[in-house]
Amino acid sequence: MARSWVNSAERIGADLHLDLSESSGVSGASGPGGRRAALTRGLREAVRDGRLAPGTRLPPYRSLAADLGIARNTVADAYAELVAEGWLTARQGSGTRVAERAEPLRRAERVPRKAPPRARGPRHDLRQGTPDASAFPRAAWLASYRRALQQAPNEVFGPGDPAGRIELREALTEYLARARGVRTEPGRIVICSGFAHALRLLFSQEGGGVLRGPLAMEAYGLGFHRELLAAAGVRTVPLPLDEDGARVDRLARERAVLLTPAHQFPTGGPLHPERRAAVIDWARARGGVVLEDDYDGEFRYDRKPVGAVQGLDPERVIFIGSVSKSLSPAVRLGWMVLPERFVGDVLAAKGEREAWASVLDQLSLADFIVSGAYDRHVRRMRQRYRSRRDRLVSALAAHAPDIEVTGVAAGLHAVLRLPPGSERSVVKAATWQGIALEGLAEFRHPEAAEPGMPVRDGIVVGYATPSEHAYGAALEALCGVLPPGP
Amino acid sequence: MARSWVNSAERIGADLHLDLSESSGVSGASGPGGRRAALTRGLREAVRDGRLAPGTRLPPYRSLAADLGIARNTVADAYAELVAEGWLTARQGSGTRVAERAEPLRRAERVPRKAPPRARGPRHDLRQGTPDASAFPRAAWLASYRRALQQAPNEVFGPGDPAGRIELREALTEYLARARGVRTEPGRIVICSGFAHALRLLFSQEGGGVLRGPLAMEAYGLGFHRELLAAAGVRTVPLPLDEDGARVDRLARERAVLLTPAHQFPTGGPLHPERRAAVIDWARARGGVVLEDDYDGEFRYDRKPVGAVQGLDPERVIFIGSVSKSLSPAVRLGWMVLPERFVGDVLAAKGEREAWASVLDQLSLADFIVSGAYDRHVRRMRQRYRSRRDRLVSALAAHAPDIEVTGVAAGLHAVLRLPPGSERSVVKAATWQGIALEGLAEFRHPEAAEPGMPVRDGIVVGYATPSEHAYGAALEALCGVLPPGP
Numbered sequence A, B: 001m002a003r004s005w006v007n008s009a010e011r012i013g014a015d016l017h018l019d020l021s022e023s024s025g026v027s028g029a030s031g032p033g034g035r036r037a038a039l040t041r042g043l044r045e046a047v048r049d050g051r052l053a054p055g056t057r058l059p060p061y062r063s064l065a066a067d068l069g070i071a072r073n074t075v076a077d078a079y080a081e082l083v084a085e086g087w088l089t090a091r092q093g094s095g096t097r098v099a100e101r102a103e104p105l106r107r108a109e110r111v112p113r114k115a116p117p118r119a120r121g122p123r124h125d126l127r128q129g130t131p132d133a134s135a136f137p138r139a140a141w142l143a144s145y146r147r148a149l150q151q152a153p154n155e156v157f158g159p160g161d162p163a164g165r166i167e168l169r170e171a172l173t174e175y176l177a178r179a180r181g182v183r184t185e186p187g188r189i190v191i192c193s194g195f196a197h198a199l200r201l202l203f204s205q206e207g208g209g210v211l212r213g214p215l216a217m218e219a220y221g222l223g224f225h226r227e228l229l230a231a232a233g234v235r236t237v238p239l240p241l242d243e244d245g246a247r248v249d250r251l252a253r254e255r256a257v258l259l260t261p262a263h264q265f266p267t268g269g270p271l272h273p274e275r276r277a278a279v280i281d282w283a284r285a286r287g288g289v290v291l292e293d294d295y296d297g298e299f300r301y302d303r304k305p306v307g308a309v310q311g312l313d314p315e316r317v318i319f320i321g322s323v324s325k326s327l328s329p330a331v332r333l334g335w336m337v338l339p340e341r342f343v344g345d346v347l348a349a350k351g352e353r354e355a356w357a358s359v360l361d362q363l364s365l366a367d368f369i370v371s372g373a374y375d376r377h378v379r380r381m382r383q384r385y386r387s388r389r390d391r392l393v394s395a396l397a398a399h400a401p402d403i404e405v406t407g408v409a410a411g412l413h414a415v416l417r418l419p420p421g422s423e424r425s426v427v428k429a430a431t432w433q434g435i436a437l438e439g440l441a442e443f444r445h446p447e448a449a450e451p452g453m454p455v456r457d458g459i460v461v462g463y464a465t466p467s468e469h470a471y472g473a474a475l476e477a478l479c480g481v482l483p484p485g486p
Helices: A036-047 A061-068 A072-085 A136-149 A166-180 A195-203 A222-231 A271-287 A340-350 A360-368 A375-400 A422-430 A468-479 B035-049 B061-068 B072-085 B140-152 B167-181 B195-203 B224-229 B273-286 B340-350 B359-370 B375-399 B423-432 B468-481
Strands: A006-009 A015-021 A087-090 A095-098 A187-193 A215-218 A236-239 A254-257 A287-293 A318-321 A334-337 A404-406 A413-417 A458-462 B005-007 B018-019 B086-091 B095-098 B189-192 B215-218 B235-241 B256-259 B291-293 B318-324 B336-337 B404-406 B413-417 B458-462
Touching: A036 A072, A061 A072, A072 A087, A095 A187, A095 A340, A136 A375, A136 B140, A166 A187, A166 A318, A166 A334, A166 A404, A187 A195, A187 A340, A195 A222, A195 A318, A195 A334, A215 A222, A222 A236, A254 A271, A271 A287, A318 B458, A340 A458, A360 A375, A360 B359, A375 A404, A375 A413, A375 A468, A413 B256, A422 A468, B018 B086, B035 B072, B061 B072, B072 B086, B140 B359, B140 B375, B167 B189, B167 B318, B167 B336, B167 B359, B167 B375, B189 B195, B189 B340, B195 B224, B195 B318, B195 B336, B195 B340, B215 B224, B224 B235, B256 B273, B273 B291, B359 B375, B375 B404, B375 B468, B423 B458
Parallel strands: A215 A236, A215 A254, A254 A287, A287 A318, B215 B235, B215 B256, B256 B291, B291 B318
Antiparallel strands: A006 A015, A087 A095, A187 A334, A318 A334, A404 A413, A413 A458, B005 B018, B086 B095, B189 B336, B318 B336, B404 B413, B413 B458
């Protein structure tokens, strides 16, 4: 039953574990004794198992011998035997390596290799929610990362403050004030890994349950958020939408309301100024909390950008943002701007140490903002997305003049209104033509089909997702599947 | 009630929001009309609120005028007025900026600035759990990050596969086989942001509950893990420990067991080979699952490193590791090596897209491993920690020869056994002397005081935490608070 593992802590070559047991325990196999035989068997097993991959360089005799406390010749003999058997190769100047032809894993142990969960991409990707992946500012981000890493004090590499790095919270305080009209200070900001993480921190009962339901939400929104809340046991109540945004006058005994005031997701309008004031009045009168999802606040194309509702009353609004639309979802960073009374509970929900958001990325983002690179990137992307929006609107005007386009004053997507009853067939036709997009039905709250909440037909067109060169063809394909005029 | 926001999307200068309302809505203030007056008032408010920080450069007249659709002179007049009032400064060649003396936030709105949750550090930090933060391989990590960023295909910056980047899962498959004796393939690895995240993915009911309790745990372990499991509604049952590690023969109807087989945390011994086989036998006979917490598997100092239990039966063991001890907790990356039947459920618990682990850090770590930098770093740190361990043992032999030291064959900490009843007073004395360390009581399962589970007295000394130059003084201080011999 004795089992021993040997580690080659040699200077050259990789760390290596060998099973040098006389009998290999669980599997029940055994073999003749002797150090050389055990080493030979152990190495052979490691190659056969795939633990030693083809091409891997083995430690020099000397190092392995020292580690095992055996003679150098014993190692040399074992290597020679395996070279003779074809498991290893020895070449002048490149040491002893695992042979390229060695079978990587025993067949019986191989798991059937599944296709990755992501299916093959569609020909034209017009799904909402993703910025143009080809536009990531690699050079500027790398410059920020380098500066951040070089200037970081040593404590950065120890356990992290669950609030997030102070450098980032300071940069965000200034940036959000300037660009989004948010009034806060670094002590009220908590860094997280994105919007879903923020929702979990606020509502997860396992995290302590900072907020409780029922939670009012816009009748159209992300199904993923509703599911996450349902899993946390939070009841959600749909608020009807009209041309002025969510009907916040319908708010009653809910404890909180989740809104997308700058650009209703996905239907697209801003919340009317009177409703902005009204939701604050509701929160004050009822002790309610407003959750402001500022998912694409940076991207407005008209001359009257909409500041954060948070600025109206920082004690009633939790403002949540992230870099997922403005920079990339590959950088897993978001932020919550909190009323003072929630800061302690949110930090407690997050844990004693930073267990989520990469601390190095936090420092890099802080530099990226302070150096002005973030502003430059947002401005560049705003121009690019505006031009795509314009191309979408022109294409529709030319080829489908009866289709009403809404929500185009901002963001990375538009909604094309369709004649009642036609949504499903348009989405189907699009799928047939290799166009990925979603119908409004995808976003409808399951309880939103009641009287006073008219069902709308439409498709959501994400115009940021394709790369610049693929966009024209995607537009053309889209026009091809839209219903002809009346 | 009308509220408008103006955005200066000018080429030079920062993005800027100004409240140009005639009446400012919620706050009730109002003022005389006129565009120039409104602009002046809006800018003044922004500076007074702190939304425009001292030193911020304002947009050129031309840009702001174009954005607002007003005359350039109107902007010039407003700027001049505010310069006259002292809110702004204008200097040749550097444009118009917010004056340095402008008060950043109105007093009434300031939140009392709280001390950050992290208290001021102790004089000597001998707490377990953190690698030497001064030893982070900045240059090598940056080189990997640069290569990863430069070579990344564009799709990297779009939505991520929740399993994690394939490059990292491939690198880990090879590395864990070689260095830890883990047998797996990339399709069975799921990347996460650390051990706690892995536990949540497995046990959170809100995440779907991949595994259920009761869960057996070693009688001594991290309180944080017990609390996390309790919050998820998982009952935990302590397993007694003896000189051979956890008493896995006590396992009965539990559905899973969480072990630290390579180096029991915190008491320090490896799980005896017979028990390694026995726990696999239990899992096979009962359909149980073994969770293997390989928190410091890389750091063994004797010649017989302990491979992963996972290698004995990849279908019964979930192997969990992270870079928190081997590299830094600032890089929020960990991995789960799963039996095939759990892969789908864990991915479902994680969500449709990567919402947690930084995708760029994942690529960087893949490069760091494949390039050999990870091996080099681990080897360098192993030597450093081994020498610290040796210094600790020598210091104790010289100054407190009656203290038994355990768990020194591996890891970043040791346990100093103390005479029964003396733990609390030693920890207290240490605190008085500015030494941060923890007693074994901190780690004891609350139900572990039953018959057959003897309470042990001891302190856990983390010898990796201090920087190299601070270690000698910390050791000296430690020896000063230990009880004199009999």
